[in-house]
Amino acid sequence: MSDTEHPYVEWIAREAKRPVELDRGARDRVMAAVRAEGAHRSITPARRRWSKLLEPRVFRLSPALTTLAAAGLVGIGVLAGGLKNWGVRKDGRPLVDTATQSPVPLQTTDTVVKFVFAGPRASTVSLVGDFNGWDTTKTPMARDPRSGTWSVALPLNAGRHVYAFVVDGTTWANDPSAPLAPDDGFGHASSVKNVPGPTL
């Protein structure tokens, strides 16, 4: 600690080391946002090994081997073409029922956007929008007891997002601090958030 031997520097370091308390809802909001992400898919040791095998690698082939590999790929393509109806039902639907498969979220950028709603008398407030399928259960907002405001922070892709707040599970409200989107056809005036791309 030779650098801090000066009493003033030591005092600053000691004082800065004191704990900091954020409001109690902040930690809850972290977990609310994490839950909105959904569960990780189960990763077993076998699956981890399989993933390792599928990692992209670079192979160096001699010209002769390259020719052979190209010929092999052409053969595989011909075979696959012959079996193009494999995995498809007679009625043309795929054998795998895609409707029951959980979608894998595609998130390329993730600017965290904080939504705030002033509703001191509300019992519950949730955020709905195109980013969560307008599901009133997916993104609950947390109440700050001091200010009576509700907030949640979400990672959103860059672009235009339409959203609204749902108060007490039934009343839809727009965000007075944001521009309005045209009527969505269901009688709700929604708000618009334009998320810029990452600045760094």
Add this chain to the structure above:
Amino acid sequence: MTLRKEGWVIEKDMSDDAADVQRVLAGDVDAYAALVDRYYDRCARFAVRMLGNRDDAEDALQATFLRAYRALNRYQERDRFSAWLYRILVNQCRSIAARRAHRERVFVREEALLLNAPDRSRSWSGEDEEFVQRVLAELDPLLREAFLLKYIEEMSYEEMSALTGVGVSALKMRVKRACDRLRDRWERIKDE
């Protein structure tokens, strides 16, 4: 179990971390709450000291824990979870500070700063905290970051280097300069 430096690294924590990470990766979202609880306060202190206000610190924490959650399957168990998490936090703080500078936002003094000041000592008051924040804010961000990691988080230079990607000698220089600036500040104000 070995305890080092104000509980920052505890072997038990490391084994708990590994177990919690495995549970999260197996689909147990609630297990992540244990990791958040274990590291939230330490991360909050660094973020507030680094960014100087609670709103930005809260945003940094939110982004840090979210990014860590998303990237958890890329976390290598040979690394300490705390160091990996801190690396994300430091980057988030840098990003937020850069965005803030870019927007040239003007912060109004927060009432919350006083309301939230911990009352653990009679000599500690919201004014003290505000003063320390102001002194830290006067430091260049890279000097402030190095000073906080060294003397508030009590990391070794090797740990700091692994975390920031900056060489040990450069980090030593930054810490020294930070301390020099603070000493210079004292020389300026002591006679006022």
